[in-house]
Amino acid sequence: MSHDQHREPGRGTGNDLPEAPPADPWTRLPSMAPATPPADGRATTGRPGGVLRTGPASLPGRVPTAHRTGGPRGAGVVAPSPLDPGASRDPHAIHRTLREQFPLTYDPLLRAWVLSRYADVATALTDSRFTHGHRPGDPPCARAHVDVDVAALRAVTERTAYVLARRIAERPQADLVAEFCHWLPAGTVAAAVGVPYRDMMRLVRGRAAGALAGECGGQIAVREKALASFLGNVLSDPDQVAALRDAPAGLVGKAWAESLRRDPPVQIAVRRTSAEVAVGGGTVPAGAPVALLVGSAGRDPERFREPDRFDPFRDDPGQLTYGSGFCPAVILAGLEAEYALRALFTAMPRLRLADGFRPVWTGLITRAPRSLIVRPGG
Template structure:
């Protein structure tokens, strides 16, 4: 349980006016976003978010005194460090020593003079941008003495991020230790060094006394901490001055907030005292820049929704009052990866339609609302314009209206009737070929040995590609699905997705040429022969559909098969019944799709303001339809957490059509095209496994655990086979 905290944020103020907004702010913002997209640091969604939100306002405030031709350098660093902060904060990017390796590479890039190794491999877009663009432009602004000082400042910032990751493993800080670390976590000296360079200041060492810089850094960093309390409590982030004060002094949360407020005011007085002793005019100009930075930071943190979740949640929170019991859950909370269902319950009961500020999306969790969002034309598929189109172009997933109907019309027969019947024999062969080696082992992992590989083998066969090439598709389809689920537009995921796309297209191109000349009896030929409005599909669209099929079709069948097998192995009596009567597998899978859907979250975008039974969503919003929550809504399904294969009351075939009660295959015009193919795969795969492994059971001392946010299933299924 997260701690319950009630407090009112203080009215922090600084006794000087805010810096004047730059007249070229719009031009700088547009140029920065264009540069970041060209460098591969952000995708289309990231650009839209930066252009339509206030995320860049603080950077523009920090650049208030920068020369017009040099301001883009400071803004480039602001965005680079903002993206790095997001990558460390959200998800697994910083695990397994990744941040330490990144920090070492980045530090080596900015070393001045001949020590700089320009030959470092830069597969990560952020490192490549730093080495090839951002640092060369920065280094031009100052001499090697300044470069060496800047390199030390950046190294301390990166080292602090590594320390922050280590703190998540349980080590506690005391307040004095944290104060020193916090300056570097913010990267204060990085920005203060940049102020000198972009403003063209020629400062002696005595012009930038540590007392002045440290005081300004503390004011900025602690201001962030005061306004981040709600966020840091929600995300269990311990690196926060207020949280440390409350833990050390065991007082109320309001006491800790007030103490931090007093500390901020005391440090500002220290800043003023240091400023009064400055020896030169340039030093006073530099102090003015620090003063403007403090005020810009205060104004930004006080006003942006990034730090005001309860305000973003809508009615119910007022002024600076915070009650963490009213903080809406975010899909980026680590708890969602571990077990989302208690949080889904809370969303349904307390926040059925709510803005998830960290995710930049609206969450919809009740069954009635999710079904409407999946079927109503007010909820469009335009989100695929940033979610998938940059990788695979325009596919049927993002189409609506007549265009969607025209493309779906020629695709549907390829997944039904005689076409599906022709695939049955190859599905049987694939299942048998994968199951047979498991029989010769005492223990086996069904996820790695069967579930991961089986759907890809089927997709490759359906497309008419060489069966022996199936292993090549494993990395391609995982990269494709990672790109699809890259909500925060992580630069490395964007880069991996696009490079995998290029490899896949290079592989497919000769097969597309061959099928255009000599069509065969396979899905790739259907695509090559199809026409829309009298014109054949372009090669890029055909290959894009193949990539989408690999990602969406492979991943979802893989995950749903894993979850079904887990449920069967958990109930030996049901497993025995399915072995004796294979038709029960269909019932069990229908129930598994409801209770444990492989795709937990489906995105949509509102065309206009949309009223749902549980609330209103504004126009142009990204909507996260929580299928995993809807499928366990007690208003629709009785005892929804229980696994009951007989829940469908004899109408099991309905659960693989557009009339399905569960939402695992979607609903309405975008109901999954491959539902019947997936049904055949799972029915055959389970039957073949149980026939091949008649004594299948859990391995001793093994307990499966589910993982995943966008898609969810057991990571391993370790079984005894003999």
Template structure:
């Protein structure tokens, strides 16, 4: 979605952990002349603007603490990362995690600022939209965004809605069903296939590719490239109203995008619309089934679905770690180092959200970090939202008595990507 989300990679050797938070965690980018958004929250929420300066000087870290800082790879973190997140926010808001190989940023304000900082870029430059930087990223994103409007958006919406009802109706006669295996994993892929204007009967094949080589960064899958090649040729000759046609007919600096770029961007959409959205959809349904009162209100007022989806992304984002690479020193962070922005910790920061562990479908301001921030805001976020909204509506229409199977409780799993792997329900 992600779009910009990556995993830690090899970087320049990092200095010893800072331990306790310094007075200023990171300096501002040189071109920004306002108060430092990475600064730890003080007694007042107000920020005092600072005078513009030509260069912000790195801060000196405080002496390291006697005990080693906590690590994302510590035993038990994958099962329940939230105690660790709490410790990081309170005691180590900027710390180098040597076993994980990255600097960890855990507070909401810091994560949001890091995702928008031009000195911290998506790692492993490649051909996907998430990996493009500077002007190239802007050009390609500008080409993708219009495809989600007008006729293409209408076609996407219709495809998501139709597919959701087909999948939901298949569950209606069942005594028990697993929503993850039979709904969440299939609906996002089918939605992405519809967005690109690919044949519906190829959904199963694309679905398999999304789980064997494609991910939220798109990746590279030779079979997908070969599969897309004739469709790209046809769209160049006879474009339609779908996303693949929009990419094939777009022009950058007066020239059409090469086939490799079109295929890479299509892979990005399929990867984001597949695995990442499947995880998000599973957590969304789990949160609502855990709160039948809130689910009942949304059943009566479907317009509330968008807020319920945003709240689920805050509380249980599909990706808990977003990776960035420092292209120049950023305070104590050296050039080339990896910075891990912890969305899972940021979304439950009590300095930003009241009662952050509670799921509240009607929360007024749930934030917007799960699908990126700043210039890397994920263009697949719209696809994910449509999938969630129409998917939920289809389930509530086809399965009016939807509830947990007796004795079942969802158990989220994962460190980088996290969601329940099973959702056992009684459809009727």
């Protein structure tokens, strides 16, 4: 079989991903051209006996759909794609196969090399050789945000959370995603930048958010999803509700970080290599697009004990959604989680999930529960 049959797809072969709902631009990956394959049409792999080919040959006007082959023995094993049918409802089996058998593989649906292990994804998010992307809390934030009043952000977040909680406290049933999570991040940004309440959703959501609150602060939809996952994880376990109802801020912060690890709002981050980079599964070529499976990394059993379990008390934390540096968006996200719990449990001490309801996480690129149906009065 010729090497031509294993080239990466060429330019101009169609869109990178299926269309996403226009109301949520954060669910789309940015457009990106495929990398130029190495001269010999292959990338090396650190696993025995195998070569990771760069992908199927492209045909004019046709989007290739074949997946990668290779695997531990390099003998025609088909690697799954994070975009395969069914992945939106349950990506974890796909992630497990990729971590165990295909730690470095080219995915023609994503048009990118794929990294799925915690060590590789964590490295790619901080290594300067991986470019064309920014994560709130990474070093550039500390240089960009020099005049942030954290006390004012706290006050704004607390006030907004309590107003929203009181609006639904007397209802027999409510959806926390639509009636709370959808509003709290937008409300805090609106109040912080002085946007009138009546103009909040028109100005703060969408493109205006970046102009009003900066690149990081404008990522409101991501914070909505993170908050929905956090509340879904807490409310799904009565023991967690009891532990966190009147918990100090430190414990709430641990629960927030644990939710970001287990169910990150952004499942796939995209970068591009400026040079060849050795990773656990081989070598990523220079100038290549790389898809970092943040959702897979957070459930890597090589890094976390019982990775599928939501455990705020775990002694091996390690979320990858945000960097560790100073950033108002990271601060806001943490404050929104803290005051969401405090406001909801203060306004509705007997708050619980509705009878028979269990949160269902969905999404390919971003992921969160679509609804959280609760009984405010217990």
